[in-house]
Structure formats: structure tokens, C-alpha cells
Amino acid sequence: MASSSIQNVSHWPYDAFLSFRGADTRKSFISHLYAALNGKGIYLFKDDKELERGASISPGLLKAIEDSRISIIVFSQNYASSTWYLDELVKIVQCKNKNDHQQMVFPVFYDVEPTVVRKQMGSFREAxxxxxxxxxxxxxxxxxxxxxxxxxxxxxxxxxKEYSFNQHPVVS
Structure with a gap:
């Protein structure tokens, strides 16, 4: 019943859009997060396709971002190395700041400090x-x-943190 307030909003085809760097998190954290949220009745858009180098973000993916009430962005060490995910992030921020849209955004910092992302240090600086x-x-x-x-x-x-996640998996 926890997701009923989200699902009752007919304006949004998706409850949430899940943005993540697949190579870093797909087989560990993301699969558990997706299962837990889906198990609670939260309708998620998750792009499961491996991205081709140099490929542009697809119009369908941009539409899915627009059609989601919430965006969950999972930042990982290599998130910024992909221009695809950065384009996705720009679109999410545009939707968040749009007066008639007001999408909610929830960041998750997976094995990376928020300061590293904010100040673009370490692997973000290199990218x-x-x-x-x-x-x-x-x-x-x-x-x-x-x-x-x-x-x-x-x-x-x-x-x-990777070690804390392995010791304490996502609780549904």
C-alpha cells in the first residue's frame, strides 16, 4: 500500500526512472534495488540495454524520463565516463526544473562520495x-x-558503500 499514493497520480506513466552506469552496478546493487521497488508496486523504467560506444541517447529514453514522476540517479565511480548518462542527467535536471513538470530527484552515491561528484574530483575529473x-x-x-x-x-x-551493501542488502 506504500506506493498507492504514487500510483494514483495518472499524469505519470512511470513512477520512477532509474539512471545508473550498468557496468558498475547492474548485477549488484541495481538488480536488488529494482526488485525491492518493483516488489512494492512501484512501476520503474530501467534501461537494460548495453550502450554502444558513441551512440546518442534515444528519443524513447528521453520520453521515459519525461514520463516519470521521480528519477533515481545512482552515481558510481565511472558514471561520468559515459556521455550517454551525462545526457540523461541533463534531461533529468531539465525535467526537475520545468515549472509544469517538477520531477522529484533522488541521488544515490554508490561507492562514491557526494563531494567527489559535486566537485568532480577523482574519476569524475579524469572523465x-x-x-x-x-x-x-x-x-x-x-x-x-x-x-x-x-x-x-x-x-x-x-x-x-560496496562493503556495507554486501553485508546489509536492500530490505524490501
Whole structure:
């Protein structure tokens, strides 16, 4: 019955959109989170396809973001290395800030500190160095990615460590 308030809102085809870097989390945390939320009757959009290098974010995926009441973003060590996920994040932030949409956003910091994401340190710094080189003709795109990361990393979220997750799995 916990999800009935979410499901009664007919405006939203999906209760939640799940954004995550598959290589980092798909077979561990994400599968457990998805099962727990789905088991509570929360209708999630989760893109299970492996992404091709250089592929653009699909219009269907952008629509799924727009059609979700909530976005759950699972930041992991390599999240910023994928331009696909960064484009997804920019779209999520746009939906969050849209006056007639007001999507709720919940960040999860999986084995990465919020400060690392917010200040783009460590693996995030390395990823952005590569992006700035690859997109030197379109640095505005890189700036949008950086701004979206900062905005979402400033939202209070959950911090999970790999070792603590293995000892205490998601409780449904």
C-alpha cells in the first residue's frame, strides 16, 4: 500500500526512472534495488540495454524520463565516463526544473562520495578531462554536464558503500 499514493497520480506513466552506469552496478546493487521497488508496486523504467560506444541517447529514453514522476540517479565511480548518462542527467535536471513538470530527484552515491561528484574530483575529473578534449568544439555541452552533476550532487541523498551493501542488502 506504500506506493498507492504514487500510483494514483495518472499524469505519470512511470513512477520512477532509474539512471545508473550498468557496468558498475547492474548485477549488484541495481538488480536488488529494482526488485525491492518493483516488489512494492512501484512501476520503474530501467534501461537494460548495453550502450554502444558513441551512440546518442534515444528519443524513447528521453520520453521515459519525461514520463516519470521521480528519477533515481545512482552515481558510481565511472558514471561520468559515459556521455550517454551525462545526457540523461541533463534531461533529468531539465525535467526537475520545468515549472509544469517538477520531477522529484533522488541521488544515490554508490561507492562514491557526494563531494567527489559535486566537485568532480577523482574519476569524475579524469572523465571530464577526456570529455573536454573530445568535445573541444562544444564545451557548452561539457559545461551542461558539469552543472547537472553539481545540482544533483547538492540534493540530499543516500550514500552506500560496496562493503556495507554486501553485508546489509536492500530490505524490501
Amino acid at each position: 571530464f578531462s577526456k570529455h573536454e578534449e573530445a568535445f573541444k568544439e562544444n564545451l557548452e555541452k561539457v559545461k551542461n554536464w558539469r552543472d547537472a552533476l553539481k545540482e544533483v550532487a547538492n540534493i540530499s541523498g543516500w550514500e552506500l
